[in-house]
Every structure is written in structure tokens, then in C-alpha cells.
Amino acid sequence: MAVSISVVVLLAIVVVVLIRGGSVRLWHALACAAFGFFLTSTGAAPFITDAISGVTGWISTF
Template identity: 60%
Template sequence: MAISVSAVLLLLIIVIVMLRGGTLRPLPALAATLFGFFLASTGIAPSITNAFRSLADALHSINF
């Protein structure tokens, strides 16, 4: 749960910076947000979540 909250906050910061910097227009940002929202309610959502969880576990297991 903590990883998903952190990822959401990181992506939100990136979107805000891109909107303020002019590299992302409001309508495409809205379209991408709605796409993510509707994608989360499909059958592929658990697979995406598992893939990101595996990636987070792999990064966590690397000793720096």
C-alpha cells in the first residue's frame, strides 16, 4: 500500500510540473488520468499491480 501511495504522489508531482512547464496540456492530462482510472477497473489491473510490486521488490533487494 505504501508503494502505491508513493507512486501516485510521485506521478502527481510529475504531472503538475509538466502542466506548469507547458510540456503537457490540460486536455491530454485529463485523458491520461481518465484512461488510468478506467484501466484500474479492468481485468488487467491486478497484472499491472503485480508487475510493479515485483519491480519494487527487485529494486528493494538490490543492496546499494
């Protein structure tokens, strides 16, 4: 669970930086967030969670 929270915080920081830099408009960020919420209710959610866990596990070995 701690990994999920830190990924959320990291992604939030990236989104804020992109919005402030003008690379992403607020509506684009909101659309991406809505897409993420809807994606979690699909069959792809376990695969995405496993992939993120695998990557973070691989990174933690260094």
C-alpha cells in the same frame, strides 16, 4: 498500500512538472487520469499491480 500511495504522489509530481513546463496540457493530463481510472476496472489491473510490485521489490533490494 504504502507503495501505491508513494507511486501516486510521484506520478502527481511528474504530471504537475510536465503541465507547468508546457510539455503536457491540462486536458491531456485529465485524459490520462480518466484512462487510469477506467483501466483499473479491466482485467489488466492485476497484471499492472503485480508488475509495479515486482519492480519496486527489485529496486528495494539495492
